[in-house]
Amino acid sequence: MKSISPNIFVNDLQATITFYTKLGFTVADEVTTPEGEKVFALMTNGSVTFLFQIFAGIDGKHPMVSRADGGSLLLYIRVDNIRQYxxxxxxxxxxxxxxxxxxxxxxxFSLCDNNNYLLTIAEHD
Structure with missing residues (x-):
């Protein structure tokens, strides 16, 4: 194994892109339907990669994916220069x-994203 990139389901993809841009992430790739609706975005910041996908994009394909915003997922992100960040x-x-x-x-430090996911940002000495 080389890496893990969580595919995080969200209700509002554009709001999520806007939020994670504030954290320094950029959109590396995205998928848009023929009707022009964005349904998926791959965002990166350094070596951290998150995949964001709207629930409608998997409608009927993975019935076990059903939740309210947030949940018991904590995303733990390691950084350098944490005080500056x-x-x-x-x-x-x-x-x-x-x-x-x-x-x-x-x-x-910990923060809550626009989807009520908990992110802990950490620097290890």
Missing amino acids: YDSVKEHVTVLTGLEKTFYGATE
Whole structure:
């Protein structure tokens, strides 16, 4: 195995693209239906890749995928220069916990994305 790229189901793809752009992600690829509706976006920031797909894109194909926004998924993202990164995003997102040093040696903060997913951003010493 070489990597993992979560495919995250969302209700509003454009709002998700806008949100993750604030975190420094860029759209590397996207899929649009013949009718012009965006249904999928691949976004990257450094070596981190997220796939975002609207629920309608899998309608009837994967019945086990059904949930309200958010859920019990936490996306843990490692970065360098966390204080600089925190300062660049804190005014643009909903910060749940500010910068703190953990008992296991990481400096972290957590935020909630526009789909109610929990993201923890961390730098390990």
